[in-house]
Amino acid sequence: MAPDTHRNPSREDIFDPAHYARARLPADAPGALSLPPWCYSSDAYFRREVERVFMKSWNLIGRVEKIANPGDYEAFEIAGAHAVVTRGRDGQIRAFANTCRHRGARLLQGTGNCRAIKCPYHGWVYGLDGVLNGVADMEQAKDFRKEDFPLVAIRLEIWAGFMFVNFDNDAAPLSATLGDLPDKLSGYRFEDMRPTFRHEYDAWCNWKIVIENFLEYYHTPTLHLRSVYRQPVGFLGQNAGKNMVVLPIEERAGDYVSFFMPHEGTRALLTGDTGFPPMAHLEGKIAKGTYSGSIFPNSMFSCHNDCMWFLEIYPLAHNRTRIVQVGCFPESTTKRADFAEVSKRYYKRWDTVMGEDAAMYPRMQQGLENPLAEAGPVCHVEDKIHDIRRRLLDRVIGNR
Ligand code: FES
Ligand SMILES: [Fe+2]
Structure with a gap:
């Protein structure tokens, strides 16, 4: 069987199922092919993977020992989704979106230990449990209540010391x-x-x-x-x-x-x-x-x-x-x-x-x-x- 030609399809065309017929054949079937090269080189294909795979699946983020002590945190990124995993004063491990609920500043970088998460822009302070505890000069903001603006929680589950996060609240459990x-x-x-x-x-x-x-x-x-x-x-x-x-x-x-x-x-x-x-x-x-x-x-x-x-x-x-x-x-x-x-x-x-x-x-x-x-x-x-x-x-x- 002659190979399909997969050169330079148009951007919309790369999602046409016809391109993938031979990649979908079982590995031992006559004519089975690897994925077309654009699956590795195209930004549009990658963004489709992010939306349909990484935003909906249980992604491994490593062992619990990396945040062994209360106050430990580690920031991480999965395909543009910046998040942070923390161990609270109560010993609980949680994950949050790494973005301030005020105007969105990135809150934490790398790894470390902290008593609370303080935004570097206007100084809002969150607990390691994501609760917004401290804000300055918001008294005149009508209807503002701190409890309405905790850090955005991300689902996290642990198996035998391995931590997994899932960005989809409707996904089945780990x-x-x-x-x-x-x-x-x-x-x-x-x-x-x-x-x-x-x-x-x-x-x-x-x-x-x-x-x-x-x-x-x-x-x-x-x-x-x-x-x-x-x-x-x-x-x-x-x-x-x-x-x-x-x-x-x-x-x-x-x-x-x-x-x-x-x-x-x-x-x-x-x-x-x-x-x-x-x-x-x-x-x-x-x-x-x-x-x-x-x-x-x-x-x-x-x-x-x-x-x-x-x-x-x-x-x-x-x-x-x-x-x-x-x-x-x-x-x-x-x-x-x-x-x-x-x-x-x-x-x-x-x-x-x-x-x-x-x-x-x-x-x-x-x-x-x-x-x-x-x-x-x-x-x-x-x-x-x-x-x-x-x-x-x-x-x-x-x-x-
Ligand atoms: S962006 Fe975080 S306090 Fe303003
Ligand atoms: Fe190898």
């Missing part, structure tokens, strides 16, 4: 997105883990390039030839001769994709390095391999027998993405006398492999912004990415 994933992963006891590694990257690329990169190992023998591809026999691709083994997408009842790679030991280290002993409480399948996947739309996780790491992926523009990689260990491991020394080996692995991936992102974006680019075929081990593409098309383009 449990509908997670489905049976908490049951599958409960043996890792994430609630007893602590993040000790954090590395933030601002990448010049579309957010889907990042998600797709982490859901396929087709690139491992090329891009990671000098790092993780050298792991012992059993690593995918290395043992598989000409045909890479497909790790099937697991049956699921939820909005995620997951797959399991059976092997001995941990894959969270570079070849030759030794790490921490496996978690003693792991039982069954998860004691022998790596569990990986992505919770729709903006996260990726990789669970090992000694640790886990995940990505928070914040789309900022069609060609700009903030990636936060976080590594977590069981709290008992972090208390070992050798933790500081041995954990460096894990951090080296995470920095090395992520660095190799991150170097590729702008090259991918450049290639896809080329007006001569066209959609390509789907390799059999790209089934997870294709699954995500089809889920996205259901929302962004509609259900045919």
